[in-house]
Amino acid sequence: MNAPEVRIATGSVYHPPAEPYPRLLVMRRWPRGVAKGAVDQWERDLGPSDELLDGYQAGAVPWEEFERRYRAEIAARTSLLDWATRMATGTGVTLLCGSHPDDQCHRTILAALIRERASEGSRGERGARSR
Numbered sequence: 001m002n003a004p005e006v007r008i009a010t011g012s013v014y015h016p017p018a019e020p021y022p023r024l025l026v027m028r029r030w031p032r033g034v035a036k037g038a039v040d041q042w043e044r045d046l047g048p049s050d051e052l053l054d055g056y057q058a059g060a061v062p063w064e065e066f067e068r069r070y071r072a073e074i075a076a077r078t079s080l081l082d083w084a085t086r087m088a089t090g091t092g093v094t095l096l097c098g099s100h101p102d103d104q105c106h107r108t109i110l111a112a113l114i115r116e117r118a119s120e121g122s123r124g125e126r127g128a129r130s131r
Contacts, residue, residue, distance in 0.1 A: 004089040004118055004121070005089065006085075006088045006089055006114065006115050006118045007019075007021060007088060007089075007091075007092030007093070008021075008088050008092070008093055008094075008095060008111045008114060008115070009021055009092070009093075009094040009095070010094070010095045010096075010102055010105075010107045010108055010111055011094065011095075011096055011102070011107075012096065012097070012098065012099060012100045013025060013031050013034050013038060013039065013096040013097060013098055014031070014033075014034070014098070014100065015100070016038075016094060016096055017094060019092065019094050020092075021091060021092035021093050021094045022040040022041065022087065022091055022092070022093055022094065023038070023039045023040045023041075023094045023096055024039065024040065024041050024042075024043060024046075024084075024087070024093050024094065024095055024096065025039040025041070025042040025043070025096050025097065026043055026046040026047050026095050026096065026097055026106070026107055026110060027044070027047040027097045027098055028044050028047040028048070028049070028050055028053070029050075030042070031097075031098035032098075034098075039096060043080070043084075045077055045080055046074070046077075046080060046084060046095075046110060047097065047106065048066070048069075048070045048073060048106050049073055052066065052069050052070060052073065053106075063104050066106075067109055070106050070109055071109060071113065074109075074110065074113055075113075081113060081114070081117055082117065084110070084114050085114050085117040085118050085121065088114045088115075088118065089118050093114075095107040095110055095111055
């Protein structure tokens with residue numbers, strides 16, 4: 001069986017991309033000046049912890065460490081990561097946060113984690129079917 005198609009768009013909640021996927025806000029704090037109707041769903045626990053984000057924004061946590069720690073935080077939330085993966089392989093999903101550039105933003109790490117999870121799931125299904 002082929003790997004499921006993963007449809008993920010990423011962007012800033014202030015300038016969301018035009019993809020027709022459900023808009024999922026993935027930050028702990030609601031962004032300033034954004035109306036509740038600007039997103040379809042808000043999942044705080046897909047955002048980095050306040051401690052990690054504050055450390056990164058203050059310059060105390062370099063990007064490589066931020067990425068490693070954020071990956072560990074999300075890996076501990078398997079049911080939430082599975083849910084986001086089902087969204088991405090079902091309806092598709094647009095991951096939004098308050099940061100503007102995609103580089104060095106947790107939403108790009110989350111998109112990679114979802115793609116990895118979808119790939120792992122398809123390999124697991126093939127292994128189970130071949131037994």
